Amino acid sequence: MNLFKYSAPSIFYPLAGRLATGFAIAAVLLLAIGLYMSFFVAPTDYKQGEGYRIMFIHVPAAWMSMFIYLVMAAWAAAGMIWRTRLSSMMASALAPTGAMFTFIALWTGALWGKPMWGAWWVWDARLTSELILLFLYIGYMAMESAIDDPRRAARACGLLALVGVINIPIIYYSVKWWNTLHQGASIKMSESGGIESSMTEIMLWTMLIMTFACWFYTIAVALTRVRSIILERESKTVWVKEMLQQGEK
């Protein structure tokens, strides 16, 4: 099987539609389970009480904000190297969702910070670098809509996305490299190469389920968005005209 055939928008378009539906259903199911566990199954924390439960959305959102940026930059790089149309479309389809998760992470973090730390916001390395990530996403989207020619826009935005990648390890390791008010990572690689976590197992599972819910949501939304972008950019091609004539749903 030649995977590259899916890089043709005409073949990817119907496939993306089917995949999006599947991932949307999975996301809704996982979100229902995850939210139920967040509120009713996960135990109260010994120090922070019920307030800590905000981490079940805060941490997945923060992870997704970083992960989506990496995926977006990878698509942008692929688009620049192989000059495939679909790659840059995928990158631009991911940007709004990444910006949304960054915003959620910052917002829920502020709501968490006020009661626990005593401040909505501090200018420590973790918070500041995450704010820069939000600006990178917004800059990416702004630049894309400012340049009319989609190919030139893809090249300029791809460059921005790639330069911004350097911010991701800075966000992730900020709590390790510098003194920050933000606490360290609860889940990390142990020295022996395994994964260790400093939270109770049921809390960990709840967080993982919420993470997968966010992940599947991202895939479903990005694929739906990329379908719109494909139609927009390929509107003058034969296959789109034929499809519209046949009345594809």
Next chain:
Amino acid sequence: MKARYKRMMFIVLGLVAVTAIAALILNALQSNINHFFSPTEVVANEAPKDRTFRLGGLVEVDSVKREDDGLTVHFNVTDNAEVVTVKYTGILPDLFSEGQGVVAQGKLGAGGIFEAEEVLAKHDETYMPPEVADALEKAEAEAAAQGAAQ
């Protein structure tokens, strides 16, 4: 060389250059990015004088004293090496307790006492239900008692 490999090399070299630049800048700004100074740095006179800065560390156990007005608090901040005494008037965050991390913002006053204008609690990355925390504490106390008995 194919054009596509050229572009790939261009991106890889670009990323390497950006990484190197970022590493140099962050290294140069190291002390500005740190959110707070530790008691060791303050005792070693590395913290700014006559200027506001942040002090971070653990609240020393059995060091919290309240004045009669009920609002002014004295406590020691330690990094298990050096100790700095902090004076603060105001409401402390809920998570403030002995043995817990804090970040205080203020100035060094007379006699090396840190006069804080703001005290924030720094919590760690451990989450567990209260029963587990109790059990852990009990186990630790028992181990300590056994150690003492021997």
